[in-house]
Amino acid sequence: MTSISSLSAAFTGRDPDHQLFGPVPDRTGQSYEAVHPKRVGFFTDTSVCIGCKACEVACKEWNTLPMDDAHGQIDALGLSGESYDNTGMLGANSWRHVAFVEQSRAVDLPMPTVGLPGADAGTRPLQDPPVVHEGVPASATTAEQTDPQQTSSGDREIRWLMSSDVCKHCTHAACLDVCPTGSLFRTEFGTVVVQEDICNGCGYCVPACPYGVIDQRESDGRVFKCTLCYDRLTDGREPACASACPTQSIQFGDLDELQARADERLRALQDKGVEGARLYGRDEGDGVGGAGAFFLLLDEPEVYGLPPDPVVTTRDLPSMWRHAAAGAAMVLGLVAGAFAGRRR
Amino acid sequence: MSGAAGTPGAGGAPAAPDTGGGPGTPGAGGAAGIPGAGWRRADGAPAQGRERRRRGGRRGGARDGDPVVEEAAFTSYYGRPVIKPPVWKQPDVPLYLFLGGAAGTSAAIGALADATGRPALARAGHSVAAAGALTSVGYLIHDLGRPERFLNMLRVLKVTSPLSVGSYVLAPFSALTTATALAGQLGWFPRLRRVSGAVAGVLGGPMTTYTAVLLANTAVPSWHTPYRELPYVFAGSAMAAGGGLTAALTPVGEAGPARRIAVAGAAIELGTMHRVEQGHGLVSEPYRIGRAGVLLRAARACTAAGVGLTLLGGRSRAAAVVGGSLLAAGSALTRFGVFDAGLTSAKDPKYTVAPQRERARTRDAAGEVTTPLS
Ligand code: SF4
Ligand code: SF4
Numbered sequence: 001m002t003s004i005s006s007l008s009a010a011f012t013g014r015d016p017d018h019q020l021f022g023p024v025p026d027r028t029g030q031s032y033e034a035v036h037p038k039r040v041g042f043f044t045d046t047s048v049c050i051g052c053k054a055c056e057v058a059c060k061e062w063n064t065l066p067m068d069d070a071h072g073q074i075d076a077l078g079l080s081g082e083s084y085d086n087t088g089m090l091g092a093n094s095w096r097h098v099a100f101v102e103q104s105r106a107v108d109l110p111m112p113t114v115g116l117p118g119a120d121a122g123t124r125p126l127q128d129p130p131v132v133h134e135g136v137p138a139s140a141t142t143a144e145q146t147d148p149q150q151t152s153s154g155d156r157e158i159r160w161l162m163s164s165d166v167c168k169h170c171t172h173a174a175c176l177d178v179c180p181t182g183s184l185f186r187t188e189f190g191t192v193v194v195q196e197d198i199c200n201g202c203g204y205c206v207p208a209c210p211y212g213v214i215d216q217r218e219s220d221g222r223v224f225k226c227t228l229c230y231d232r233l234t235d236g237r238e239p240a241c242a243s244a245c246p247t248q249s250i251q252f253g254d255l256d257e258l259q260a261r262a263d264e265r266l267r268a269l270q271d272k273g274v275e276g277a278r279l280y281g282r283d284e285g286d287g288v289g290g291a292g293a294f295f296l297l298l299d300e301p302e303v304y305g306l307p308p309d310p311v312v313t314t315r316d317l318p319s320m321w322r323h324a325a326a327g328a329a330m331v332l333g334l335v336a337g338a339f340a341g342r343r344r
Numbered sequence: 345m346s347g348a349a350g351t352p353g354a355g356g357a358p359a360a361p362d363t364g365g366g367p368g369t370p371g372a373g374g375a376a377g378i379p380g381a382g383w384r385r386a387d388g389a390p391a392q393g394r395e396r397r398r399r400g401g402r403r404g405g406a407r408d409g410d411p412v413v414e415e416a417a418f419t420s421y422y423g424r425p426v427i428k429p430p431v432w433k434q435p436d437v438p439l440y441l442f443l444g445g446a447a448g449t450s451a452a453i454g455a456l457a458d459a460t461g462r463p464a465l466a467r468a469g470h471s472v473a474a475a476g477a478l479t480s481v482g483y484l485i486h487d488l489g490r491p492e493r494f495l496n497m498l499r500v501l502k503v504t505s506p507l508s509v510g511s512y513v514l515a516p517f518s519a520l521t522t523a524t525a526l527a528g529q530l531g532w533f534p535r536l537r538r539v540s541g542a543v544a545g546v547l548g549g550p551m552t553t554y555t556a557v558l559l560a561n562t563a564v565p566s567w568h569t570p571y572r573e574l575p576y577v578f579a580g581s582a583m584a585a586g587g588g589l590t591a592a593l594t595p596v597g598e599a600g601p602a603r604r605i606a607v608a609g610a611a612i613e614l615g616t617m618h619r620v621e622q623g624h625g626l627v628s629e630p631y632r633i634g635r636a637g638v639l640l641r642a643a644r645a646c647t648a649a650g651v652g653l654t655l656l657g658g659r660s661r662a663a664a665v666v667g668g669s670l671l672a673a674g675s676a677l678t679r680f681g682v683f684d685a686g687l688t689s690a691k692d693p694k695y696t697v698a699p700q701r702e703r704a705r706t707r708d709a710a711g712e713v714t715t716p717l718s
């Protein structure tokens with residue numbers, strides 16, 4: 001079990017316990033309670049997402065979030081023109097956001113004299129021209145033909161990527177680190193939650209999050225984000241989005257189990273030759289010490305609007321404090337020096 | 345940045361075209377050699393217009409087969425920002441930064457003027473410190489989404505939160521400077537006044553720099569990346585403003601130290617700001633373009649003119665007043681410019697994605713998969 005403290009090594013400059021970044025050490029047995037719940041999270045497998053937005057609806061209903069448009073404006077309706085995505089982004093009023101990415105790529109049509117390879121005949125309809133893309137193994141493209149999110153027409157292949165985004169519940173959460181009121185806190189489940197009765201709307205957490213998750217609700221003044229359904233967890237129920245997802249694209253559970261399941265799923269997809277499959281937020285050595293909510297993606301993270309290599313800003317805070325202290329000393333020294341000089 | 349980063353784009357900016365396609369590194373299980381396995385965003389999305397403009401802006405254009413990888417190419421989700429731009433309001437927050445810095449230096453000046461027998465300079469220092477601290481607190485509270493809960497700032501002390509540390513500096517600082525200034529005006533408790541003035545003067549040091557950490561300790565690329573320089577920029581800027589303002593309010597005979605502080609601060613501000621504006625590749629760009637660029641050019645002009653007047657004005661009080669005001673204006677404009685550059689870098693996904701992609705690529709090339717280091 002990993003539990004996380006946001007105690008800081010800021011003034012020492014050394015961080016042997018990885019309190020500011022990196023993999024956190026095992027702290028089993030260090031909790032106040034005799035039995036401590038395990039760290040939970042989400043594994044969002046985007047390869048089976050069908051873009052139904054049931055998660056978005058379930059989240060809004062359970063958490064009674066206000067309606068908003070693709071720019072977070074409350075009580076506004078609007079079509080974004082961005083595929084089927086009219087939610088636009090995660091924000092104070094949308095704690096799940098299904099991204100829709102429409103992609104196409106050119107394929108080289110075979111010369112008429114070239115026959116279909118025998119191995120492909122069974123898996124691909126005859127009117128479908130064989131897909132040969134430079135550098136892409138033929139087996140990969142064959143596997144894609146069984147992917148419902150992908151089709152080919154003429155010399156183009158078209159695919160639709162869908163992914164339900166959510167707060168990552170980072171191991172090293174910048175939002176939590178920078179919150180001056182202690183409103184943001186780490187729960188017993190290893191998740192990150194805002195205490196709305198304490199938040200004073202200073203807004204510091206908003207630009208601190210490397211994923212652009214948490215945001216201020218203008219009409220309210222405070223900030224809001226996914227709580228991983230803290231209220232449901234304490235009652236032993238799974239989060240609303242996970243229970244609403246019809247394809248099990250959103251899987252909820254103990255983080256270590258989810259990680260094992262994700263590794264297995266990635267291997268299976270790679271064995272089938274699905275190109276571009278990768279886990280995002282799974283690596284505990286990454287810039288946020290691994291995410292509590294991690295993803296299986298089919299393309300680069302930035303295609304889905306995710307940062308390719310996020311780093312918790314607090315990693316550099318010890319160095320910042322040292323420079324600030326040196327700067328402050330410089331000011332005091334120069335001021336004193338100015339008085340020590342000539343008298344006039 | 346490699347390759348085309350140096351190629352002049354249409355606006356004189358380094359080209360970082362949003363290709364709308366995979367940015368190139370073959371990901372885990374990806375097909376080797378083909379950027380993003382050849383996938384591009386399908387036509388029709390609104391962001392496409394922007395992409396074309398960018399791509400067209402690159403000299404020579406791209407031909408099929410050109411290695412997109414080499415060109416600091418980046419992908420975004422319909423051009424939307426990756427991080428959330430700060431919700432801090434203008435002019436509240438830039439003024440809070442400026443006033444806090446000016447007050448910090450002035451408090452130190454006031455304390456030392458008191459100790460070295462310069463009553464007029466001491467009075468000016470204490471007054472600027474108290475006025476600056478109180479207005480700065482006012483702007484901070486006004487910027488809160490729930491101003492009535494401002495006392496929650498002192499609910500905990502967290503060294504990981506510059507705003508928490510800052511609150512614990514600002515709260516005693518504003519109380520002490522106000523007490524010192526009042527006691528000075530009324531002639532009460534002269535001994536106690538010296539003590540409170542001295543403590544406020546020491547707190548004045550951190551007052552000048554904690555706000556730099558406040559900005560740098562975010563995911564905003566143009567604030568975070570120059571985190572080594574920003575504290576010195578803010579320190580210099582605070583000295584220029586505090587020195588300039590107290591010099592303007594003091595008869596020239598006593599204002600010598602204030603003038604020297606102002607000039608030294610202005611030199612530091614100009615020098616370190618130059619490194620912020622030029623030294624960080626792509627993320628330095630927001631400091632040179634748009635509104636931030638205009639503000640920062642104006643800041644430089646004001647600061648330089650203020651230094652000139654302060655140095656050459658001799659013992660003319662008018663020159664001290666105009667010069668000091670120019671230095672303060674330059675300091676304020678610097679804060680507005682830095683603030684604005686951060687907003688620009690947060691709103692355009694280019695500044696978030698391209699450097700991170702570059703970092704990831706370098707790391708992958710080095711064969712190292714864990715521990716990201718910039
Ligand atoms: S994703 Fe952002 S809001 Fe969520 S825990 Fe991490 S830093 Fe906080
Ligand atoms: S806005 Fe609220 S939750 Fe965010 S840092 Fe400020 S007090 Fe904490």
